[in-house]
Amino acid sequence: MPFTFKKFDLEGLTLITPQIFKDSRGFFLETYKQSEFMLKGLDMKFVQDNHSYSTKGVLRGIHFQNHPKEMGKLVRCINGKIWDVAVDLRPSSPTFKKWVGVELSQDNKQMLYIPPGFGHVFNTLSDIAEITYKCTNEYDPKLDGGIIWNDPEIGITWGIENPIISEKDSKLPYLKEI
Numbered sequence: 001m002p003f004t005f006k007k008f009d010l011e012g013l014t015l016i017t018p019q020i021f022k023d024s025r026g027f028f029l030e031t032y033k034q035s036e037f038m039l040k041g042l043d044m045k046f047v048q049d050n051h052s053y054s055t056k057g058v059l060r061g062i063h064f065q066n067h068p069k070e071m072g073k074l075v076r077c078i079n080g081k082i083w084d085v086a087v088d089l090r091p092s093s094p095t096f097k098k099w100v101g102v103e104l105s106q107d108n109k110q111m112l113y114i115p116p117g118f119g120h121v122f123n124t125l126s127d128i129a130e131i132t133y134k135c136t137n138e139y140d141p142k143l144d145g146g147i148i149w150n151d152p153e154i155g156i157t158w159g160i161e162n163p164i165i166s167e168k169d170s171k172l173p174y175l176k177e178i
Contacts, residue, residue: 003033005040010088010095012115014042015102016074020109029109031076032134042113044072046134054082054124054131059149059163061121062087062172066143070116072136080129081105084112085156087119087147089175097175099156104131121149123160146172 006015018029037044054060062085065071075084085101103125104110114120116136147154149165151174 003030003036003040005042008100010086010098010100010118011093012113013086013088013100013118014040014113016111016113018109018111031111032074044074044113044136046074046136048135048138050133050135050139052131052133054129055164056124056127057160057162057164059121059123059158059160059165060169061085062119062147062149062151062154063121064089064117064119064145064147065137065140066145069137069140069143071139072116072118073114073120073133074111075104075114075120075122075131075133076109076111077104077106077129077131079106080124080126081107082122082124082126082129082131083158084122084131085120086112086114087121087154087156088117089119089147090117093117097154099154101156119147121156123158123163145178147175147178148172151175 004017021028087099088095
């Protein structure tokens with residue numbers, strides 16, 4: 001079952017659209033197939049799956065995991081709609097501090113692969129949203145990292161002025177501080 005892979009200028013960042021088979025009973029789609037992903041240069045091993053539920057206006061991130069357990073993520077929205085953003089945090093990358101945002105939803109069924117070395121943040125656009133994501137490393141609280149969501153050095157366009165954020169995320173540093 002084929003997927004469509006759209007590469008971005010940020011190396012490794014990929015939007016994946018699965019083929020959807022619909023009929024009167026509903027639909028079927030594959031969300032991951034190692035052989036097809038490998039053919040497109042996405043050779044990763046997933047070791048942890050996560051599921052997140054958020055209400056409208058909730059913003060989570062910018063999160064990442066530090067060396068030596070940087071984490072890649074394959075993100076999909078299974079209920080509702082989110083504005084999903086990946087930020088290149090690899091200092092040696094020509095696209096360091098650049099970001100890409102895409103709308104992921106239960107309707108478009110697209111997925112975003114965010115490679116290790118990127119930060120991840122999303123904003124809930126619908127009344128509720130559930131996302132699931134596969135991770136290439138297990139979460140390690142000792143290596144947990146983050147940057148404040150509205151860091152002007154990164155300059156993400158949110159379209160929201162007062163998001164709902166956790167106390168932890170409200171205390172995240174600016175990029176220049178880490």
